Amino acid sequence: MNRRQFLARSMAVAGTDALSRHGFNLQAQTTARTPAPTPNQISTVSFPDNFLWGMATASYQVEGAWNEDGKGESIWDRWTHTIGKIRGGGTGDVACNHYHLYPRDIAILKRLNQKSYRFSISWARIQPSGRGPVNQKGIDHYKRVMDLVLEAGIRPFCTLYHWDLPQGLEDVGGWPNRDLAGYFADYAGILATNLGDRIQVWAPFNMPWSFTNLGYGTGVFPPGRAKYTDFLKAAHTVNLAQGEAFRSIKAASSRATVGSAYGMCPAYPKTDSQADRAATARYHAMNNLYFLETAMHGRYPDAFLGEVPYEAMGCRAGDDKIMKVPLDWIGFHYYSRRFVSAAGQAAHGSSENLATETQDTGVAGNQYTQLDAEMPTEGPITDGGLEIFSRGIYDLVMQITREYNHPIIEITESGCGYLDAPYDRDGGQVPDSRRTTFFRSELAELARAIADGARVRAFHAWSLLDNFEWNDGYTQRYGLTYVDFRDQKRTVKDSGNWYGRVAAANRLDV
Ligand code: FCB
Numbered sequence: 001m002n003r004r005q006f007l008a009r010s011m012a013v014a015g016t017d018a019l020s021r022h023g024f025n026l027q028a029q030t031t032a033r034t035p036a037p038t039p040n041q042i043s044t045v046s047f048p049d050n051f052l053w054g055m056a057t058a059s060y061q062v063e064g065a066w067n068e069d070g071k072g073e074s075i076w077d078r079w080t081h082t083i084g085k086i087r088g089g090g091t092g093d094v095a096c097n098h099y100h101l102y103p104r105d106i107a108i109l110k111r112l113n114q115k116s117y118r119f120s121i122s123w124a125r126i127q128p129s130g131r132g133p134v135n136q137k138g139i140d141h142y143k144r145v146m147d148l149v150l151e152a153g154i155r156p157f158c159t160l161y162h163w164d165l166p167q168g169l170e171d172v173g174g175w176p177n178r179d180l181a182g183y184f185a186d187y188a189g190i191l192a193t194n195l196g197d198r199i200q201v202w203a204p205f206n207m208p209w210s211f212t213n214l215g216y217g218t219g220v221f222p223p224g225r226a227k228y229t230d231f232l233k234a235a236h237t238v239n240l241a242q243g244e245a246f247r248s249i250k251a252a253s254s255r256a257t258v259g260s261a262y263g264m265c266p267a268y269p270k271t272d273s274q275a276d277r278a279a280t281a282r283y284h285a286m287n288n289l290y291f292l293e294t295a296m297h298g299r300y301p302d303a304f305l306g307e308v309p310y311e312a313m314g315c316r317a318g319d320d321k322i323m324k325v326p327l328d329w330i331g332f333h334y335y336s337r338r339f340v341s342a343a344g345q346a347a348h349g350s351s352e353n354l355a356t357e358t359q360d361t362g363v364a365g366n367q368y369t370q371l372d373a374e375m376p377t378e379g380p381i382t383d384g385g386l387e388i389f390s391r392g393i394y395d396l397v398m399q400i401t402r403e404y405n406h407p408i409i410e411i412t413e414s415g416c417g418y419l420d421a422p423y424d425r426d427g428g429q430v431p432d433s434r435r436t437t438f439f440r441s442e443l444a445e446l447a448r449a450i451a452d453g454a455r456v457r458a459f460h461a462w463s464l465l466d467n468f469e470w471n472d473g474y475t476q477r478y479g480l481t482y483v484d485f486r487d488q489k490r491t492v493k494d495s496g497n498w499y500g501r502v503a504a505a506n507r508l509d510v
Contacts, residue, residue: 342371
């Protein structure tokens with residue numbers, strides 16, 4: 001499955017009177033276009049002095065060393081070792097060998113003037129089967145990595161879970177089993193106790209909607225289960241786990257701050273009809289707010305067409321109190337936008353601008369959300385298959401700013417997949433000008449949101465390195481550094497060097 005299909009599957013879903021509760025006001029898609037910023041506009045863009053320029057990675061995508069130093073098997077090890085799951089037969093067994101080569105990679109971050117490094121910890125390195133005794137070698141490894149990051153003057157941002165569940169926990173039922181909330185809280189406590197002197201910025205989950213939906217609802221990601229009510233249960237456990245982890249991190253480390261790394265897509269009603277506007281609100285509630293509203297207010301957002309299916313979700317009395325943990329800051333990714341319509345009304349491959357990404361809710365057993373979400377193709381499409389829509393980051397940041405009363409925001413990921421490679425005539429440099437153009441336009445939109453009052457303090461480019469791109473294996477390159485997977489040579493791309501200058505100058509015309 002390619003990135004486009006991956007996102008097509010990530011999009012279906014989500015009640016009705018959310019329109020007013022969330023102050024929903026993105027315009028219908030027909031009016032949602034803006035021209036790219038001109039060079040003149042770019043030259044006037046600047047960022048606040050203490051803005052945190054950063055880059056992101058994830059354990060399974062970069063570390064390799066899949067069975068070293070006592071690490072247990074994860075669901076991604078099991079999945080990639082199953083024939084037919086990954087494009088080109090790729091696995092994360094070696095990946096970028098970041099487990100051994102991290103000093104090189106941290107040196108790149110330093111050379112590019114980065115202020116924040118977002119990485120994730122592999123749970124199976126810390127507790128090989130997800131429960132029980134701590135593997136000291138795993139803890140020691142991350143201590144060494146953190147020491148180098150801190151020595152380079154870079155803030156570590158730790159994601160506790162970027163999809164690599166210990167297989168031992170899938171074997172006892174995976175995320176639909178609510179016991180996992182307690183196991184996750186134990187793991188979070190272990191991390192905060194052992195690493196809390198080095199790490200103060202924590203996000204429990206990367207893109208919780210995606211890994212629960214794709215893993216248990218549609219089955220295109222491991223563990224490959226496909227039942228909508230399993231997704232509902234998994235998502236509820238993750239909401240409980242987020243609350244429990246928040247408390248155990250804070251109990252173990254008084255300096256800790258806890259936020260998030262949600263995947264969000266700004267959503268626009270496909271037409272101005274009441275039905276499409278209501279479907280768009282449901283999409284926003286399900287895709288963007290399903291783990292945020294629960295944390296901030298202890299309640300589910302209006303993501304369903306009818307009543308909230310508490311029973312199917314496995315909710316119990318008192319769960320609202322467990323879930324409610326007002327986050328210290330809100331982190332989310334931006335990649336692309338969606339046009340949303342009431343179920344059954346999307347154009348299937350026919351209309352002029354909506355050709356490719358059409359997909360209805362389509363998950364077995366989902367009678368709950370009744371909507372279609374499409375990624376438009378009006379803008380340029382990257383090699384990764386995503387439409388470029390720079391203004392989306394402005395709309396999304398402003399929407400969250402309004403709906404959650406001006407929170408501190410971190411952009412935890414954004415980036416683009418392009419296949420540019422080292423070029424002899426450029427002395428082996430990687431002339432990936434499309435990626436620079438992408439970031440320049442998007443960052444101009446982010447600066448506009450800051451100028452309009454949004455409290456955005458950080459931006460993390462995805463990614464420091466070309467890496468293992470999930471079901472797409474090594475066929476996509478999102479890095480600002482090129483990695484030759486034959487010999488692990490790293491070459492910072494032209495976009496990476498540009499981004500390094502931006503980080504030093506806090507400006508885009510560098
Ligand atoms: C995000 C994931 C990240 C990476 C990028 C391209 O959805 O969080 O791991 O795959 O997409």
